[in-house]
Amino acid sequence: MRVGVFQFEPKFGAVRENLDRIAAAIRPPVDLVVLPELCTSGYQFTNHYELEELAEEIPSGPSTVRLTEIAGKTDCTIVAGLPEQDGDRFYNSAVVVNGDGVLGTYRKIHLFYEEKDFFTPGNSPLEVFDIGAAKIGVLICFDWIFPEATRNLALQGAEIISLPSNLLMPYCQDAMVTRAIENQVYTVVANRIGFEARGGKKPMYFTGNSQIADCKGNVLYKGSGNKQEFHVEKVHPTLAHNKWITERNNIFEDRRPEFYESISLTLNHPNELVNDDISN
Amino acid sequence: MRVGVFQFEPKFGAVRENLDRIAAAIRPPVDLVVLPELCTSGYQFTNHYELEELAEEIPSGPSTVRLTEIAGKTDCTIVAGLPEQDGDRFYNSAVVVNGDGVLGTYRKIHLFYEEKDFFTPGNSPLEVFDIGAAKIGVLICFDWIFPEATRNLALQGAEIISLPSNLLMPYCQDAMVTRAIENQVYTVVANRIGFEARGGKKPMYFTGNSQIADCKGNVLYKGSGNKQEFHVEKVHPTLAHNKWITERNNIFEDRRPEFYESISLTLNHPNELVNDDISN
Numbered sequence: 001m002r003v004g005v006f007q008f009e010p011k012f013g014a015v016r017e018n019l020d021r022i023a024a025a026i027r028p029p030v031d032l033v034v035l036p037e038l039c040t041s042g043y044q045f046t047n048h049y050e051l052e053e054l055a056e057e058i059p060s061g062p063s064t065v066r067l068t069e070i071a072g073k074t075d076c077t078i079v080a081g082l083p084e085q086d087g088d089r090f091y092n093s094a095v096v097v098n099g100d101g102v103l104g105t106y107r108k109i110h111l112f113y114e115e116k117d118f119f120t121p122g123n124s125p126l127e128v129f130d131i132g133a134a135k136i137g138v139l140i141c142f143d144w145i146f147p148e149a150t151r152n153l154a155l156q157g158a159e160i161i162s163l164p165s166n167l168l169m170p171y172c173q174d175a176m177v178t179r180a181i182e183n184q185v186y187t188v189v190a191n192r193i194g195f196e197a198r199g200g201k202k203p204m205y206f207t208g209n210s211q212i213a214d215c216k217g218n219v220l221y222k223g224s225g226n227k228q229e230f231h232v233e234k235v236h237p238t239l240a241h242n243k244w245i246t247e248r249n250n251i252f253e254d255r256r257p258e259f260y261e262s263i264s265l266t267l268n269h270p271n272e273l274v275n276d277d278i279s280n
Numbered sequence: 281m282r283v284g285v286f287q288f289e290p291k292f293g294a295v296r297e298n299l300d301r302i303a304a305a306i307r308p309p310v311d312l313v314v315l316p317e318l319c320t321s322g323y324q325f326t327n328h329y330e331l332e333e334l335a336e337e338i339p340s341g342p343s344t345v346r347l348t349e350i351a352g353k354t355d356c357t358i359v360a361g362l363p364e365q366d367g368d369r370f371y372n373s374a375v376v377v378n379g380d381g382v383l384g385t386y387r388k389i390h391l392f393y394e395e396k397d398f399f400t401p402g403n404s405p406l407e408v409f410d411i412g413a414a415k416i417g418v419l420i421c422f423d424w425i426f427p428e429a430t431r432n433l434a435l436q437g438a439e440i441i442s443l444p445s446n447l448l449m450p451y452c453q454d455a456m457v458t459r460a461i462e463n464q465v466y467t468v469v470a471n472r473i474g475f476e477a478r479g480g481k482k483p484m485y486f487t488g489n490s491q492i493a494d495c496k497g498n499v500l501y502k503g504s505g506n507k508q509e510f511h512v513e514k515v516h517p518t519l520a521h522n523k524w525i526t527e528r529n530n531i532f533e534d535r536r537p538e539f540y541e542s543i544s545l546t547l548n549h550p551n552e553l554v555n556d557d558i559s560n
Contacts (some may be wrong), residue, residue: 152543174454249392254391
């Protein structure tokens with residue numbers, strides 16, 4: 001199958017223009033296209049009114065409808081980050097759509113920085129979506145730093161982890177290589193470029209370098225740091241079924257879950273609650 | 281505090297000679313010295329008789345006694361991999377010793393490749409050892425690929441993860457940078473060099489590149505791939521108490537353990553049990 005990523009600079013608030021650029025960028029043949037986080041709306045909300053304006057219901061909102069139309073015309077499945085409204089709650093979500101409609105929605109469970117002022121953390125179980133050509137897991141941006149998130153999806157049979165992103169820090173791409181190796185899955189990072197400095201807020205520089213890594217951690221594609229790019233790679237999702245990394249080591253069968261119990265417990269930690277600068 | 285690693289080529293079966301080289305290499309001032317996996321014995325056992333010859337009880341065995349003596353003379357704590365015998369069981373273990381004796385032992389829980397023919401997998405809970413200058417966790421080599429192992433130790437308050445290793449594959453060092461970042465702990469890999477091709481077995485080339493990474497994932501030291509090296513870095517273990525990576529994100533408090541439950545369950549996986557070559 002063919003996996004594509006489209007990295008671009010969404011223009012804040014220009015939903016129709018951003019969707020037009022997505023529609024113009026996707027060139028078949030491609031089976032799965034991963035787009036950045038909040039790619040219909042832009043990232044840096046300065047007040048709740050902006051969020052109410054730009055967030056949409058799923059599946060009825062105009063962005064999801066348009067993405068479904070684009071997916072239909074290009075005969076692919078799209079994973080796209082967008083702000084979701086559900087009643088009086090707002091989520092940093094990603095929809096999985098094909099030409100027939102919405103296959104699933106993921107609501108980001110680990111919120112980054114000021115996202116906490118705007119969004120409710122996701123509260124639905126992590127799910128694997130069968131898109132026909134592959135079984136995919138969806139996480140969003142900062143979820144990368146929690147190995148448990150990718151692990152959960154891989155244990156459920158995800159063959160490809162797609163990660164719509166608006167990354168500021170440079171660590172994620174290398175970490176997603178480690179995630180690929182430790183789970184023997186493909187990882188696909190679609191990261192936006194450009195910057196936002198809205199309403200007197202600290203400028204945010206987004207770092208591009210979208211990336212596709214195979215199950216063995218080989219980087220098949222790494223995008224530039226600052227250019228709009230649509231890129232497609234051939235991948236073989238069934239390779240992710242093979243968890244043997246030596247003829248004696250199957251990384252799932254070799255797991256010792258009895259040693260991992262503390263990981264699902266809420267613990268008290270002796271950490272000093274020292275604030276640190278975001279630049280770290 | 282000062283953390284040192286000594287990477288060298290242990291000579292198979294030459295326990296006294298290997299310990300002499302360790303004694304000659306460690307130069308104070310240093311507070312913690314991490315040595316490779318099975319560094320007293322060598323790695324590639326060809327039959328059980330060799331293992332019975334070279335494995336020792338802890339703390340009474342001569343290697344542990346000698347390591348204690350070396351630690352005393354150099355005023356440091358040593359983490360050293362060695363084959364342990366306990367009754368009729370054999371473990372791929374690491375001892376933590378200072379001049380007063382044994383502070384703790386770790387028995388490798390994830391065995392690699394033909395280690396499974398010789399050793400019993402460790403069955404004691406993962407433990408953090410207080411060596412005075414720092415709280416350290418000990419894992420061994422292949423444990424690196426299971427993020428749960430480092431996570432468990434970090435959640436228990438480990439400030440430094442020490443990883444005695446005999447690595448064949450090239451992924452571990454980059455992964456230990458990810459482990460450092462995702463847990464905000466120091467990671468110290470002591471990896472042997474050289475090769476072994478004993479009794480008609482497939483040659484094993486060990487890859488060196490011992491590494492010290494700080495809590496932010498900066499690589500403070502990376503050794504050569506093929507030279508004996510003793511190297512010391514200054515580190516600040518209390519920095520590992522700070523789990524804030526932005527002023528709004530504490531990577532421990534931001535965890536969502538309710539989403540991680542599957543990680544400590546023994547699951548049935550739909551994986552095809554396809555053998556793969558060790559060279560992968």
